[in-house]
Amino acid sequence: xxxxxxxxxxxxxxxxxxxxxxxxxxxxxxxxxxxxxxxxxxxxxxxxxxxxxxxxxxxxxxxxxxxxxxxxxxxxxxxxxxxxxxxxxxxxxxxxxxxxxxxxxxxxx
Numbered sequence: 855x856x857x858x859x860x861x862x863x864x865x866x867x868x869x870x871x872x873x874x875x876x877x878x879x880x881x882x883x884x885x886x887x888x889x890x891x892x893x894x895x896x897x898x899x900x901x902x903x904x905x906x907x908x909x910x911x912x913x914x915x916x917x918x919x920x921x922x923x924x925x926x927x928x929x930x931x932x933x934x935x936x937x938x939x940x941x942x943x944x945x946x947x948x949x950x951x952x953x954x955x956x957x958x959x960x961x962x963x
C-alpha cells in the first residue's frame with residue numbers, strides 16, 4: 855500500500871511497506887544537528903558534522919533515529935550520499951506519527 859501526505863508547505867512523506875521516505879537537504883558543518891524547516895519540498899536539516907568521510911551522513915542518521923525514536927539501523931540513506939540532497943527512509947514508523955514529530959522538531963529548532 856502506498857500513502858502520501860503533505861507536511862506543512864510542500865514536504866511529502868511516502869509510506870510503503872512499513873517505512874516512510876522523505877527528501878532531505880543537508881547543511882553540514884552546523885554547530886548543532888536539528889531540523890530547520892522545509893525548502894523546495896525537502897526537509898532542511900543542519901548537521902553537526904563535516905561533509906567528509908561519511909561523517910555528516912552518519913550524524914544525519916543519528917538525528918533521524920533520535921527524532922523518530924527508532925534504532926539507527928532503521929534509518930536508511932537511500933540516495934544522495936555525496937550530495938546535499940538526500941533520500942532517507944525510516945523503517946518501522948507510521949506516516950502520521952513521523953509527520954507529528956518532524957513538525958514538532960522543526961518548530962522547536
